[in-house]
Amino acid sequence: MSDHEFEKSVQRKMDGLKLRPSDAVWQAVEMNLYRDKRRRRAFFWLPAAGILLLIGGYFLYSGSTGPVKDPVAQTQESAANTSSTQPSVQPATRENVPVSNPEQHSTAGGHSGQELSERQPEPGNAASAPSTNHNDNIISNHNTSRDRQSAERIAEKPNQQAQGTMQGRVSGDNNVNKQPKNKIDGRATATSERAKIDFAATQGTKSATEEAKHSDPFINNSLAGLSNEASQPEVVVLHPATVPGIEPLQVLSPADIASMPDSTVRVEIAALLSGSIRCFALPVPPKWQWGIAGIAGVNNISEGSVFDLLNAVRVEDVTNAAPAPAFTGIPPVPVPEASPIRTGPVFTAGAFVQRNFSRSLSLSIGLQYTYASAYTKVGKRVDSLTTVNYGTTGSRLTNQYYRADRQMHDYTNRYHFIELPIDLHVKLNRSLRTPITLSGGFTLSQLVYTNALHFDGMTRVYFENDHFFNKLQAGFQSGVHIGLFQRSNHPVMAGPVFRYFATNLQKKGETAAEGQHIWSAGLQVKMLLKK
Amino acid sequence: MDYNKLVKDCLKGLPGAQRLLYEHFAESMLGVCYRYTKSMPDAEDVLQEGFVKVFRNLHQFKGEGELGAWIRRIMVNTALNFLKKNSRYQSDLSFLDPGLHPVSDDNPEVRLNARDLAELIRQLPTGYQTIFNLHAVEGYSHVEIGKMLGINEGTSRSQYARARALLISWIKVQTVDSKMETYVRP
Numbered sequence: 001m002s003d004h005e006f007e008k009s010v011q012r013k014m015d016g017l018k019l020r021p022s023d024a025v026w027q028a029v030e031m032n033l034y035r036d037k038r039r040r041r042a043f044f045w046l047p048a049a050g051i052l053l054l055i056g057g058y059f060l061y062s063g064s065t066g067p068v069k070d071p072v073a074q075t076q077e078s079a080a081n082t083s084s085t086q087p088s089v090q091p092a093t094r095e096n097v098p099v100s101n102p103e104q105h106s107t108a109g110g111h112s113g114q115e116l117s118e119r120q121p122e123p124g125n126a127a128s129a130p131s132t133n134h135n136d137n138i139i140s141n142h143n144t145s146r147d148r149q150s151a152e153r154i155a156e157k158p159n160q161q162a163q164g165t166m167q168g169r170v171s172g173d174n175n176v177n178k179q180p181k182n183k184i185d186g187r188a189t190a191t192s193e194r195a196k197i198d199f200a201a202t203q204g205t206k207s208a209t210e211e212a213k214h215s216d217p218f219i220n221n222s223l224a225g226l227s228n229e230a231s232q233p234e235v236v237v238l239h240p241a242t243v244p245g246i247e248p249l250q251v252l253s254p255a256d257i258a259s260m261p262d263s264t265v266r267v268e269i270a271a272l273l274s275g276s277i278r279c280f281a282l283p284v285p286p287k288w289q290w291g292i293a294g295i296a297g298v299n300n301i302s303e304g305s306v307f308d309l310l311n312a313v314r315v316e317d318v319t320n321a322a323p324a325p326a327f328t329g330i331p332p333v334p335v336p337e338a339s340p341i342r343t344g345p346v347f348t349a350g351a352f353v354q355r356n357f358s359r360s361l362s363l364s365i366g367l368q369y370t371y372a373s374a375y376t377k378v379g380k381r382v383d384s385l386t387t388v389n390y391g392t393t394g395s396r397l398t399n400q401y402y403r404a405d406r407q408m409h410d411y412t413n414r415y416h417f418i419e420l421p422i423d424l425h426v427k428l429n430r431s432l433r434t435p436i437t438l439s440g441g442f443t444l445s446q447l448v449y450t451n452a453l454h455f456d457g458m459t460r461v462y463f464e465n466d467h468f469f470n471k472l473q474a475g476f477q478s479g480v481h482i483g484l485f486q487r488s489n490h491p492v493m494a495g496p497v498f499r500y501f502a503t504n505l506q507k508k509g510e511t512a513a514e515g516q517h518i519w520s521a522g523l524q525v526k527m528l529l530k531k
Numbered sequence: 532m533d534y535n536k537l538v539k540d541c542l543k544g545l546p547g548a549q550r551l552l553y554e555h556f557a558e559s560m561l562g563v564c565y566r567y568t569k570s571m572p573d574a575e576d577v578l579q580e581g582f583v584k585v586f587r588n589l590h591q592f593k594g595e596g597e598l599g600a601w602i603r604r605i606m607v608n609t610a611l612n613f614l615k616k617n618s619r620y621q622s623d624l625s626f627l628d629p630g631l632h633p634v635s636d637d638n639p640e641v642r643l644n645a646r647d648l649a650e651l652i653r654q655l656p657t658g659y660q661t662i663f664n665l666h667a668v669e670g671y672s673h674v675e676i677g678k679m680l681g682i683n684e685g686t687s688r689s690q691y692a693r694a695r696a697l698l699i700s701w702i703k704v705q706t707v708d709s710k711m712e713t714y715v716r717p
Contacts, residue, residue: 004638005638006638006639006641006667006695006699007666007667009640009641010641010648010667010668011667011668011670013641013643013644013645013648014562014566014645014648014649014652014668015559015668016645017559017562017563017565017566017645017646017649018558018559018561018562019558019561019562019565019571019574020557020558020561021557021558021561021575021578022575024575025557025575025578025579025582026550026553026554026557028579029553029579029582029583029586030546030549030550032579032583033549033583033586036586036587037544
C-alpha cells in the first residue's frame with residue numbers, strides 16, 4: 001500500500017460516518033435561536049432608550065436654562081401624573097363591571113380604588129389580551145403554601161365555608177350585600193372558568209378550552225351564559241378582603257401571566273387550565289440581581305437648604321469680602337461681582353447589585369462614575385503669578401487666574417466623582433409588565449478631580465484650587481422608575497431621578513464659604529444583566 | 532438542494548429553513564463531533580453548540596465554498612474549544628507524554644466499518660485523538676494543527692506518529708479478531 005493510503009482510507013470511512021442526533025439537540029438549538037431573536041429585539045430597543053434618555057436630558061436641561069424648574073416639583077409632578085392616570089382609567093373599569101346585580105356591585109365598590117386598579121388592564125396588554133372582554137381575564141393566585149391550602153379548601157367548599165365567611169365579612173363591614181349565596185358561587189365559578197377559557201384563547205390552546213367545556217356540566221352552562229353576554233366584561237368576585245385569614249390574593253390578567261418570564265409559571269398555568277390545581281404561587285424574584293445604570297440630566301449649584309434650589313447662585317466668594325466702600329464726594333466705582341452659576345449637564349454611568357427582599361421591596365448598592373458640570377462667565381485669563389486670598393486672613397500664590405471684569409467667556413466648572421449609591425426600592429403597583437418603583441437612598445461621593453473656580457472677593461479674581469473643596473460628599477437621591485421590556489432577558493427601568501449633596505461644596509473652616517451644594521436632576525436608565 | 536436559497540431563508544429567520552439545514556447536516560456533523568469526544572452526550576453538546584454558531588454566523592458564509600465544509604470547520608473548532616474548556620479532557624490534552632508509544636510506518640488496509648473505526652479513534656488518548664482527527668481526517672497540516680492547539684509543529688508530528696502507530700496496532704488486532712470470528716463461525 002502506498003504512503004498515506006492509510007490516511008485516505010480512514011478519511012473516506014470517516015466521511016461516511018453518520019449518526020442520528022437525539023431530538024433534544026434541535027430543541028436546544030431552536031431555544032438558543034429564539035433567545036437570540038429576543039436579545040436582538042432588546043438591542044433594537046436600546047438605541048430607542050438612549051434617544052429617550054437624550055431627549056429627556058435635553059428637555060430637562062433646556063427647561064432649567066430659563067427659569068429653573070424645581071426638580072423636586074418635577075418629580076412630584078411626575079408622580080402626581082402617574083397617580084392621576086389611575087382615576088381616569090378606573091371609571092372605565094368600573095363601567096366594565098356588570099351591573100346586573102347592584103348589590104354585588106356595591107360590594108365591589110366597597111373595596112374601591114385599589115382593588116379596581118389592580119384589575120385594570122394596562123394599555124400595553126391590549127394587544128396580547130383576547131380581542132373581547134380582556135378586562136375579565138383574571139386568575140387568582142396565592143403567595144404562600146398556607147394561602148394555597150386555604151384557597152383550595154375554600155374552592156372545594158364554596159357553598160359551605162367560604163361563602164359563609166364571605167357573607168359574614170361583608171356584613172361585618174356594614175356593606176349591604178344580601179344576595180343569595182348560590183348567586184355568588186355561581187358567579188365566582190363562572191368567572192374562574194371563563195378566565196381559564198379566555199386565557200386559553202389568549203394562548204391559542206383550544207384543547208384547554210375544549211377540556212374546560214367538557215369537564216363539568218356547570219361549565220357548559222357558564223359557557224352558554226358567556227356566549228349570551230359575550231360583550232359584557234366581568235370581574236372576579238373572590239377577593240382577599242372577603243376571605244379572612246388569607247393573605248392578599250394577587251389578581252392578574254392573562255397578559256400579566258403571559259409576560260411572566262418564569263417558565264414554571266406557564267407549567268402551573270397549564271395545570272390550572274387542566275383543572276388539576278386551583279391556584280399557584282407567583283414566581284419569587286431571585287435574591288440577587290445586578291445590572292448597569294446611567295443618568296443624563298442637568299446639574300447646578302445651590303445655596304441654603306434643599307428648598308432653595310431655584311435661587312440664583314454666584315461663584316462663591318472664599319474671602320466673603322465686603323463691597324468696596326464708596327468715599328464721600330467721589331462717585332462710586334462699580335465693583336465686579338462674582339459671576340452667576342448656570343446649569344450644566346451631568347452624566348452618570350455605573351453598575352449595581354440588587355438584593356430583593358420581596359416582590360415589592362429591594363435594596364441596591366452600586367459603584368458609579370459621575371461627571372457633573374456648571375457654567376459660569378469669567379473675564380480674561382491671566383497666566384501670571386499673583387496672590388489670591390481665602391478665608392479671613394489666608395493668602396497664597398497662584399500662577400493662573402481669571403479677571404472678574406468684562407465677564408465675556410464661558411467657563412465650565414467640571415466635577416468628577418466616584419460614587420457609592422445605596423437605594424431602597426418600593427414597587428408601587430402589581431403590574432408585571434410595567435412595574436412602577438419608587439426609589440430613595442443616599443450616596444457617598446468622592447470628588448476625584450475638579451477645575452471649578454473660586455472667587456477672591458478682595459482682589460476680584462477667579463482661581464482654581466481643589467484643596468478648598470470637600471472631597472467626600474454625602475447626598476441623597478430619589479426617583480420613580482417605570483419598568484420596560486420586562487419579558488426580555490435584560491429588563492430596563494427608566495425614570496426621573498433627583499439628587500442633592502448635603503455636604504457643603506467648599507470647606508467652611510478653611511475658606512469663608514457660606515455653603516453651596518451640588519444638585520442634579522435627570523433621567524435614569526437601569527438595565528438588569530442578571531434577571 | 533439549493534444551498535444558497537436555503538442560507539438566504541435561514542438568514543430571514545424562517546424556522547422551516549433552519550430546521551431543514553439542521554436536518555440535512557446534523558447526521559454527518561454528529562459523526563465529526565463523535566470523533567473528537569469520548570461520549571455521545573458530549574458529541575451532542577458540541578453539535579448543539581456548533582449549530583448555534585452556524586446559525587449565528589451564517590451571514591458570514593459568502594457561498595464561495597461548500598456549505599458542508601464551512602459547517603464542518605465550525606464543528607471542528609467548536610469541538611476543539613469544547614475539549615479545551617472541559618476539565619475531563621484537559622489533562623489528556625496536555626501533550627506532555629512523548630515516547631509512550633512506538634512509531635509505525637505501516638499502511639494497513641482498513642477493513643473496519645466507519646463506526647468501529649470511529650470507536651477505535653475515540654479510544655485514543657485525547658491528545659492523540661485530536662491530532663489524528665485533525666491531520667488524518669480533516670487534512671490539516673502540522674503547522675496548522677500547531678497553531679490551532681497552541682503547540683509546536685514537532686509536537687504535533689510526534690503525537691500524530693504515535694497516535695497512528697497505536698491505532699494501526701488496534702486495527703490489526705481488531706481485524707485478526709474479526710477474521711477469527713469468521714473462521715470460528717460454522
